[in-house]
Amino acid sequence: MSEILLQIDGKQVEAREGMTLLEAARSAGISIPTLCHHEKLEPFGGCRICIVEVEVRGWTRRVVSCVYPVEKNLIVRTRSEKVDRIRKMILELLLAHAPDAFDLQDLAQEYGADKNRFEKEASFCIHCGLCVRYCAEVKKKNAVGFVDRGIRKEISFIPEIASKECWNCKECFPLCPTEALQAAFVLTKALSFPPLSFEPVSEE
Ligand code: SF4
Ligand code: FES
The missing domain is CATH 3.30.70 (Alpha-Beta Plaits)
Incomplete structure (x- = not known):
C-alpha cells in the first residue's frame, strides 16, 4: 500500500492510501473532535463536527474528515475561523436536544457555543447512531x-x-x-x- 504525504496544521504527515483525514490526523497526534465516529464502525459522517478545511490547487473547501480520504499534497487545517464557526453552530443545535450532555458541554466551552441559543427540544438523543x-x-x-x-x-x-x-x-x-x-x-x-x-x- 503506497504512502501519501500531506500537510495537516503545518505538519508533514505520512498516511497510507485509504486512510481518512481523521485517521491521518490522529496518527500524527493531531486531534479533531468527533461525535458519531468509532474506529470499529464503518465511516458514517453524520454529525459533521469533524469538519476541516482542505486546500487543493489554491481552492479552499470544507470536508468531513471522518469520511474524506487522504490525498497526496493536500493541505489540511483542522481549525480556522470558519471551521470553528460551523462547529459552534452544530454544537448549539445539538445542545437544544441534549443541554446537559457532558461531551457537548466540554466542546461547547472550547468553541464558545451558547447552549441557550436555540429553543430547547430536549429529546436527549442527538442521532449520532x-x-x-x-x-x-x-x-x-x-x-x-x-x-x-x-x-x-x-x-x-x-x-x-x-x-x-x-x-x-x-x-x-x-x-x-x-x-x-x-x-x-x-x-x-x-x-x-x-x-x-x-x-x-x-x-x-
Ligand atoms: S441514544 Fe442517540 S445519542 Fe446516544 S448513542 Fe444512540 S443515537 Fe447516539
Ligand atoms: S465524527 Fe465525522 S461526521 Fe461525525
Whole structure:
C-alpha cells in the first residue's frame, strides 16, 4: 500500500492510501473532535463536527474528515475561523436536544457555543447512531434501532432481542454522548421485558 504525504496544521504527515483525514490526523497526534465516529464502525459522517478545511490547487473547501480520504499534497487545517464557526453552530443545535450532555458541554466551552441559543427540544438523543451501528456492526444483534423519521426520529430497543442480549452486554452504553441510551434501555426494561421468573422452592 503506497504512502501519501500531506500537510495537516503545518505538519508533514505520512498516511497510507485509504486512510481518512481523521485517521491521518490522529496518527500524527493531531486531534479533531468527533461525535458519531468509532474506529470499529464503518465511516458514517453524520454529525459533521469533524469538519476541516482542505486546500487543493489554491481552492479552499470544507470536508468531513471522518469520511474524506487522504490525498497526496493536500493541505489540511483542522481549525480556522470558519471551521470553528460551523462547529459552534452544530454544537448549539445539538445542545437544544441534549443541554446537559457532558461531551457537548466540554466542546461547547472550547468553541464558545451558547447552549441557550436555540429553543430547547430536549429529546436527549442527538442521532449520532453509535448505539445502533455498534449493535448491528460489531455485536451483530440489532437490539436497538431508530424509529420514525425527521425530527421525530428516536432510538428504541427491540424488546424481544434486548431482553435476551442486552443484560450481559451493554457495550453501547459508554458510547452514547448523551444520557438518551441508558434512559431508553431503562424504559424498555420497565415496560417490556418479561418479569424475572424464579424457580419454585421445592419442599423437602
Ligand atoms: S441514544 Fe446516544 S448513542 Fe444512540 S443515537 Fe442517540 S445519542 Fe447516539
Ligand atoms: S465524527 Fe465525522 S461526521 Fe461525525
